[in-house]
Amino acid sequence: MKCLVINGSPRRKNTWSMVKEVENTMSNLGEVEFYEIHLKKEKIPFCRGCFNCILNGEDKCPNSDIIQNIARKFEESDCIILSSPVYVLGPTGLIKNMLDHFAYYYHRPKLFNKKALVLVSTQGSGKKEVENYLKKSLFNFGVNKVYSCSFRFAGKNKLDNKMKDKLDKVASDFFKDVNSKKLHSPSFYQIRNYSMWRAMTHNNNIQIDNEFWIKNNLENNIFAPGIPMNIFKKAYAKIVFLFFNKIFS
Ligand SMILES: Cc1cc2nc3c(=O)[nH]c(=O)nc-3n(C[C@H](O)[C@H](O)[C@H](O)COP(=O)(O)O)c2cc1C
Numbered sequence: 609m610k611c612l613v614i615n616g617s618p619r620r621k622n623t624w625s626m627v628k629e630v631e632n633t634m635s636n637l638g639e640v641e642f643y644e645i646h647l648k649k650e651k652i653p654f655c656r657g658c659f660n661c662i663l664n665g666e667d668k669c670p671n672s673d674i675i676q677n678i679a680r681k682f683e684e685s686d687c688i689i690l691s692s693p694v695y696v697l698g699p700t701g702l703i704k705n706m707l708d709h710f711a712y713y714y715h716r717p718k719l720f721n722k723k724a725l726v727l728v729s730t731q732g733s734g735k736k737e738v739e740n741y742l743k744k745s746l747f748n749f750g751v752n753k754v755y756s757c758s759f760r761f762a763g764k765n766k767l768d769n770k771m772k773d774k775l776d777k778v779a780s781d782f783f784k785d786v787n788s789k790k791l792h793s794p795s796f797y798q799i800r801n802y803s804m805w806r807a808m809t810h811n812n813n814i815q816i817d818n819e820f821w822i823k824n825n826l827e828n829n830i831f832a833p834g835i836p837m838n839i840f841k842k843a844y845a846k847i848v849f850l851f852f853n854k855i856f857s
Pocket of ligand 1 (some may be wrong): 617618621694695698728734
């Protein structure tokens with residue numbers, strides 16, 4: 609199993625101790641190759657807001673050499689661990705700046721067969737907000753299922769036994785799920801967003817998006833091929849698509 613690990617903290621302390629606990633548990637369950645990216649070391653310049661990735665292709669991003677290395681790792685891995693401490697009630701600038709460079713994944717989602725685990729640490733506040741923000745970002749990249757765990761360290765500088773037990777349980781569920789290769793039915797949130805982007809590309813707003821959706825057999829599918837959906841979700845996907853199609857046309 610190949611697992612991409614992204615460290616969104618500028619240091620290797622509280623959040624990193626959570627990552628290491630998860631890595632240990634996963635390694636005890638089977639063979640896992642972890643590829644770690646420490647964003648601080650990557651020195652990604654700020655997103656310039658040039659829209660090149662969205663309108664002209666990700667290879668046209670001024671920082672594409674760094675970003676496409678990370679993209680390759682996203683796409684080659686079976687699973688992703690995304691970690692961040694809470695900074696001023698949000699994720700760190702390191703994580704936010706990396707995610708800004710992947711805005712094109714919203715338009716051209718690629719990660720439908722990936723599963724992810726979000727790890728967040730804080731002193732007191734903001735853990736749910738950051739957890740939810742990172743989960744939503746991954747869902748919009750296409751990720752099939754996102755596990756998460758967040759802790760309030762509240763003055764401590766080490767994981768206690770209760771935290772370790774919780775992490776071990778999440779890591780074990782995550783490992784077993786990735787290992788099973790079973791793809792889950794999408795949530796209504798995932799279906800709504802997929803249907804909205806599908807309707808947008810259907811109306812030929814951005815040529816490169818349109819080509820991507822056709823080439824990947826997404827344009828005529830109510831959700832990414834191979835992902836199970838019951839009749840209610842299928843009906844919901846059709847209705848949402850029709851709604852957005854009317855708006856965008
Ligand atoms: C710049 C900065 C901003 C922070 N903002 C918050 C905050 O809004 N709420 C909070 O409870 N803790 C905040 N913290 C504390 C960190 O979230 C917490 O100590 C975290 O566990 C640090 O993780 P790390 O050891 O992986 O860097 C902040 C810390 C820093 C350095």
